[in-house]
Amino acid sequence: MRVRRSARYTIRLLAAAAILVLAGAVVAGCGGSAAPTTTASGPLVTHVTNPAAGGQTVQVIMTDRSYQPKEVTIKVGDTVTWVNQDNPQHDVVADNGEFKSGLFTNGNTFSFTFTKAGTYPYHCSIHAGMTGTVIVQ
Ligand SMILES: [Cu+2]
Structure with missing residues (x-):
């Protein structure tokens, strides 16, 4: 009995911890501190139409x-x-x-x-x- 209770308690603790981690991740995701970085990709532009030319x-x-x-x-x-x-x-x-x-x-x-x-x-x-x-x- 005592062992079963202890196991259930552990599972609850793990579940609570998981919820906290998830909540933390959502909060962090909404934070503005992590600005997205833009990296160049794709082919280089080799020709630009220039009206002056x-x-x-x-x-x-x-x-x-x-x-x-x-x-x-x-x-x-x-x-x-x-x-x-x-x-x-x-x-x-x-x-x-x-x-x-x-x-x-x-x-x-x-x-x-x-x-x-x-x-x-x-x-x-x-x-x-x-x-x-x-x-x-
Ligand atoms: Cu003519």
């Missing part, structure tokens, strides 16, 4: 059978939009074949985004002497 749009007006301005300097990633404000139709043809708009009429546009640095002379296929240059830095 491109993404701008520059307009070239087609007027009086010419491109205005005749020469534009842009950055890699920038876009040139040609706007036909002239009476005749024109096109935009890169001398090196990099781009070719097809003929388009007054009020229409053609855009090309330059992804490689270089100098791109271009011309209109139906008006001799109508030329321009895009310099991509």
